[in-house]
Amino acid sequence: MQVTETKSEGLKREFQVVLAAAELEDRLTTELAGMKDKVQLKGFRPGKVPVAHLRRVYGRSIMADVVQNAVNEANQKILEENKLKLALEPQIKMPEDKAEIEKALDAKADLAFQVALEVMPTFELQDHSDITVTKPVATVSDEEVETALKRMAEQSRSYADRPEGSAAETGDRVVIDFVGRIGGETFEGGSAEDADLDLGSNTFIPGFEDQLLGAKAGEARTVTVTFPEGYPAEHLAGKEAVFDVTVKAVKAPGEAQIDDELAKTFGLENLDALKDAVRKSLANELDAQSRRRVKKALLDALDARYAFDLPPTLVHQEFAAVWAQVEADLKSRGKTFEDEGTTEEKAQGEYRRIAERRVRLGLVLAQVGETADIKVPDEEVNQALIARLRQFPGQEREVYDFYRKNPQAMAELRAPLFEEKVVDHVLGQVKLVEEPVSKEALFADDEDEAAEAAAPASEAGASKGVTSEGVTSEGSAPSHETGAA
Incomplete structure (x- = not known):
């Protein structure tokens, strides 16, 4: 040879x-x-x-x-x-x-x-000890706990039938049967029986609830609405629909009580236990957001430090995944690039830079993980698999078999776990400075970061399995969070 x-x-x-x-x-x-x-x-x-x-x-x-x-x-x-x-x-x-x-x-x-x-690019890992990352820290206020409890009480309140002949008001719950037609033809998902609808909740198509105000039990009404242009079901978007609605009951909301009985409906012993659980849940949300901000800052710092040639095909694949989601998002919202204040050419340039960032950071974190010999135990992967199975009730066996028979799918479960371990490792090398902030400040940059990230591309980085060894190994490339985090 x-x-x-x-x-x-x-x-x-x-x-x-x-x-x-x-x-x-x-x-x-x-x-x-x-x-x-x-x-x-x-x-x-x-x-x-x-x-x-x-x-x-x-x-x-x-x-x-x-x-x-x-x-x-x-x-x-x-x-x-x-x-x-x-x-x-x-x-x-x-x-x-x-x-x-x-x-x-x-x-x-x-x-x-x-x-x-x-081939993979060769580069030297730098000393990260001189990097300073600010960690924003927010605390849960008593007012936030009370607001959450009020919301829970409102959602758990009981409803009782109004006196016969009473007209439905905003805040009432109506029990309805309805059949919807477009162009005289019924359509999938346009009919239901004994459906609960809280007037003023804005859970139905805009205009639907308003046309039921004043309705009485036993009354039949015709409701005409137009589906929004950006409606998820494309075959319905922008179309006018006529619904034949029968009001079977009109119910008035009971008083929203914040007490021990409310706590028991959530499986807790008393109100104090519910308050503690709510505070802990809110604190977890703040901690998660703080983690996202810290990770974003760290990845920004790493991205600024490393410059090397990127495998063209990896960049192309990453860009294709991001761009497909961008186009799908625009289509679902019925928008164009001009509506977003840009052109397709400019948008492609921006998202190509995001794709390059994702690949670059993926390679950096993969090499950090390999150098530090970071591993993801099978037990953690199995826990991630169990969490995924819970997302498909009734289909657990089929989903389990799919993952067990597809190494690439298992690699996609492992990849974000590996990424988090590598990020923790690097955070242990840098200077982390805590900064007290308000909740509003903690979440203030979310929209800007989402725009920069172009929306996660189904863990595009992870799906490539990029590592210093090539394709799919313990050191899988970071998930979509390397693009935005």
Whole structure:
């Protein structure tokens, strides 16, 4: 086997591999000889099948295996001799001339093919001890706890039938049957029976609830509304619908009580226990947001420190994932780039920079993780899998089987866990300064950061499994949070 490098540009490499006809013949003969004592053919005693006959029967299929093994050996040889680490699987290009391939498969001519690679960039990890990251810290106020309790009480309040003949008012609950039609035809999801609707809750299509004000139990009404342009169901967006509605009951809300009984409806012993649980829940939300802000600041600092060539195909794949979601978001909202104050060309430039940032940070964190020998225990991956199963009630077995049979899917579960461990490791190297802030200040930058991030691309970075070893390993590339965090 002769291997010759034919191209070296940036992170792209190309090699030509030549397998001489004599080598192909030797490999084929060796394989056939190994089959002789194993194969059983009618008319021949075990171990007595002539190699020439085996060649006529199995030659082409065995030669296909010979060529595939040779390709694998060539790839391994290229990596070892040139000390390369792959960013993506090698691309193999066989000769286009079918006659040439036919001769090679018959071991009557040399087989020459091309191997194209994209390799991982090499860079030195820097000392991060001089990085300062500010950690915003907010505390839960008594007023926030009371507001949460009021909301819970309102959601848990009871409703009682109004006196016969009473007209429905804002805040009342009506029990209704309805059938919706567009162009005179019913549509999927447009009908229901015994549906509870709280007037003023704005949970139905805009205008629907207003047309039921003043309705009485037993009354039938026709409600005409227009679905919003950005309605999630595209076949309904912007269309006028007519609903035949029957009001079966009108119920008045009871008083929202914040007491021990409210706590018991949530499985807690008394009001004090409920208050403690609410405060803890609110504190967890603040801590999670603080973590996001710290992580964003850390990734910004790392992004500013590292500059190196990026594997073009990885950037392209990351950009494609981000851009697909951007376009889907615009379509769902019925918006254009002009509506957003930009052009498609400018937007593509911005999101390509975000894709480059994600890939760059993915590679940096992957190398940090490898250098620090950071691992994700199988137990943590299993916990993540269980959490995912809970998102699909009634389909747990199917989802479990899907993940267990798909290593790439399991890698996507492992990737964000790995990323968080690496981030914690780097945070342990930098100077972390706490800064007390209000809740409003803590969440103030959310919208700007979401715009910068272009919305998560289904854990695009993680799905690539980028590591210093190539594709999919313990050190999976960071998830979408490397783009925005």
